[in-house]
Amino acid sequence: MEFxxxxxxxxxxxxxxxxxxxxxxxxxxxEIYEEGIVYRxxxxxxxxxxxxQEHIFDQHGGVFRGLLNLDxxxxxxSQIQKDVLTGMYLEKDNKQICEEMGISAATVRSHKFxxxxxxxxxxxxxxxxxxxxxxxxxxQRKIIEGEPPAEEEMPVKKDFSGNTLHPFFTQYNLK
Numbered sequence: 001m002e003f004x005x006x007x008x009x010x011x012x013x014x015x016x017x018x019x020x021x022x023x024x025x026x027x028x029x030x031e032i033y034e035e036g037i038v039y040r041x042x043x044x045x046x047x048x049x050x051x052x053q054e055h056i057f058d059q060h061g062g063v064f065r066g067l068l069n070l071d072x073x074x075x076x077x078s079q080i081q082k083d084v085l086t087g088m089y090l091e092k093d094n095k096q097i098c099e100e101m102g103i104s105a106a107t108v109r110s111h112k113f114x115x116x117x118x119x120x121x122x123x124x125x126x127x128x129x130x131x132x133x134x135x136x137x138x139x140q141r142k143i144i145e146g147e148p149p150a151e152e153e154m155p156v157k158k159d160f161s162g163n164t165l166h167p168f169f170t171q172y173n174l175k
Contacts, residue, residue: 003027003074008126014056014063017049024052028066031055064089084111 003011006027010016015024022035031052033039039051046054060066067075068082077085080101087097087108094112098105131137 003070011067012063014060014066015049015052024048026052026055026060028056028060031059080111081115084108084115088112 006016010027014028015026017024024033024035025031033048033052033055035048037048038045039048040046041051041054042058056063056066061069068077068085072078083101084097087100092100094105094108098108101108131141
């Protein structure tokens with residue numbers, strides 16, 4: 001399971017639900033929990049979904065720490081950003097964070113501001129990419145713009161296996 005193929009919901013939950021085989025898979029280690037099987041977790045019997053949630057907490061420190069501990073190439077965060085985010089996650093105020101990091105409160109505020117700015121920019125980017133990639137949005141846009149429907153539209157290839165490009169670029173046939 002590659003992180004670039006996960007939805008925002010799956011990243012937030014820390015696991016992916018499979019509709020095909022009714023299972024929950026941990027996104028950090030690939031551990032699979034099948035629906036319909038009762039699992040023993042923390043001394044009691046739980047469902048597959050609860051078992052994967054507790055697994056993520058027990059084995060990976062929770063979703064926050066699991067995502068934070070990913071390689072910089074995956075999460076794009078510097079060590080300073082990770083430290084500030086950890087302070088925010090632990091509900092520490094700027095003074096506590098700056099004392100622990102050995103930087104000024106103004107620097108902590110600046111990092112927090114930049115993280116919030118990145119969040120806003122990421123939302124806009126996601127919305128823009130949806131306008132390009134979502135077939136129903138593209139179809140609706142073409143109808144509104146009065147573009148005649150294509151006689152034979154090329155189906156968008158959804159299988160990204162073996163592709164080294166980002167999924168956004170796979171919809172274009174470059175041959």
